Amino acid sequence: MKSWISAFLVMCLSAGLVAAEPTSSAPLRAGAATSNITPELGAKIIGGFVPFPATGVHDELHARCLVLDDGKTRLALVVCDLLGLHRSVSIEARRLIEESTGIPPAQVMISGTHTHSATSALGDSRYVSEQPLDAYQQFLARRIADGVRRAVNALRPAQVGFVTAEAPEHVFNRRWVMKEGTAPVNPFGKVDKVKMNPPGGSPNLVEPAGPTDPTVSILALREPEGRLISVFAAYSLHYVGGVGNGEISADYYGMFCSALARLNGAKEDESLPFVPILANGTSGDINNVNFRTPRPSSPPYAQMRKVAEDVAGKVQAALAGVEWKDRADLQARFRELELSWRVLSPETLAWAKEKLPNADVPSVKADLPAIYARRVQQLSEAKNPARIPLQVFRIGDVCIGTFPCETFAETGLEFKKRSPLKHSFMVELNHGYFGYLPTPRHFELGGYETWPGTNSLEPQAAVKMLDALLEMAGDLKR
Ligand SMILES: [Zn+2]
Incomplete structure (x- = not known):
């Protein structure tokens, strides 16, 4: 028995093992x-x-x-x-x-x-x-x-x-803060602070x-x-x-x-x-x-x-x-977390309906405003809650x-x-x-990943989901 134990110890030491976990x-x-x-x-x-x-x-x-x-x-x-x-x-x-x-x-x-x-x-x-x-x-x-x-x-x-x-x-982080007002107009007619995949080498890149x-x-x-x-x-x-x-x-x-x-x-x-x-x-x-x-x-x-x-x-x-x-x-x-789909402002919805009165027809060309007008209208009909598997x-x-x-x-x-x-x-x-999941600070910066339609969950989703996931991880620890 003794020799077995010492042989085991030698084996552990030679393999560089630390104290055994349960x-x-x-x-x-x-x-x-x-x-x-x-x-x-x-x-x-x-x-x-x-x-x-x-x-x-x-x-x-x-x-x-x-x-x-x-x-x-x-x-x-x-x-x-x-x-x-x-x-x-x-x-x-x-x-x-x-x-x-x-x-x-x-x-x-x-x-x-x-x-x-x-x-x-x-x-x-x-x-x-x-x-x-x-x-x-x-x-x-x-x-x-x-x-x-x-x-x-x-x-x-x-x-x-x-x-x-x-x-x-x-x-590489693909979301770049651009010099004030230099990002192109987004499909919703606004100018974001951040541009996804900006022009390479552009003098307007900040960080x-x-x-x-x-x-x-x-x-x-x-x-x-x-x-x-x-x-x-x-x-x-x-x-x-x-x-x-x-x-x-x-x-x-x-x-x-x-x-x-x-x-x-x-x-x-x-x-x-x-x-x-x-x-x-x-x-x-x-x-x-x-x-x-x-x-x-x-x-x-x-x-x-x-x-x-x-x-x-x-x-x-x-x-x-x-x-x-x-x-x-x-x-x-x-576990499945029940979250809200992203709520759209009446202005955004009105814009989408005006832009694309018939949202049933998918776009056949890359017309971003039309694509987002369709996505926004579909998102507005999403039935709560969104069931988020974690x-x-x-x-x-x-x-x-x-x-x-x-x-x-x-x-x-x-x-x-x-x-x-x-x-x-x-x-x-x-x-x-369930789409892109920007952390709350990114909604202020804007850009592709935050647009309604690419993002589809409530703005606090990333925080709620991470808290729940960490609680689940904590539950695993002995
Ligand atoms: Zn992607």
Whole structure:
């Protein structure tokens, strides 16, 4: 016995482990799988102001699935190559997952990456909490459930670790304070203080309106013999873009996964392949463009490949520093916060009705005032409350908190700072799409992300949601 204890101590010291945290009764198991969610050609690609039909596929879209099991609790983490998914898609996918695997809906996380080269999983209206599913949404829910089921089939003994990497050179705050009165007139006929994606190198740029979050959070799972099972990473970069005309693509998220697999010697025909996953952190106000010194344009896919390869290289280097553990307590908290949809002033509504008397007809060209006149009228008919899914997972000393919105970087940074768990980070666009989520100070500054129609929730939503999420994270701590 004595020699076993000293051997254990030597092992702990040599592995650099710190005092053990409370552990679950059984060693951890993990399994991962991908499920193809590429739509039919002809389906409409969204991400720009006016959807257009897909005419080709550059790279396939996937739902990437990871399942963890500590002997008591199972958690499933799914990231889909989509601009976003409607809450009703997530509800249906989780119903199917419970039916086939027994994993309760509160223990399944399903987010979209925010690739702008996928077709819509948002359905007809963005300003409803429930909607009937169209054919693609039904297909998607089934494919997500299949992926989770296949990840369950692949469950095997696993070790877990957490590490971070810094990648500041690819993230820029895209909201710029402009010199007084120099921002162009917005679709509502007003001049904002802040411009999203301003002209590069403009002398009218004052400063970015918020911070960036340069940290890649990395949760890694491997077989005890050392072979990687999955890496679940999150980085706060909106998307990169620059695809071929009419082509479907998973953007840099997909390329990151391919690059990380390649760096780990993954082969095409493995029966239990390594499944890298890249979720979107909090990037509602972040993009890949340095507005101070604009870069020349590059051929399709070149810039996203550059970003993907570099971030994958940094994650690969960071993986060498992981302290692996055989056990991790798993917990989940899920709750739906009831918030108000954004209230529109009578003037805004009158403007919208005058601009576009028949709001039933979608715009076929990028006429911003007409597009916003339609969005405002649809938003004015939204039925309260908006049901906002919030979720936190605890995986050992790692905490993942989620919002169903395009969340600003400062919100994610605040969650990291205030969360009681040692390693915390956020994933956005989880379990639904409820538009952009500026923090209250941004409504004063204006700009695209604050316009009614891009923002659809009450102005205090970011504060109420973060408070609730932190309360849920606090509830996880022993
Ligand atoms: Zn976006």
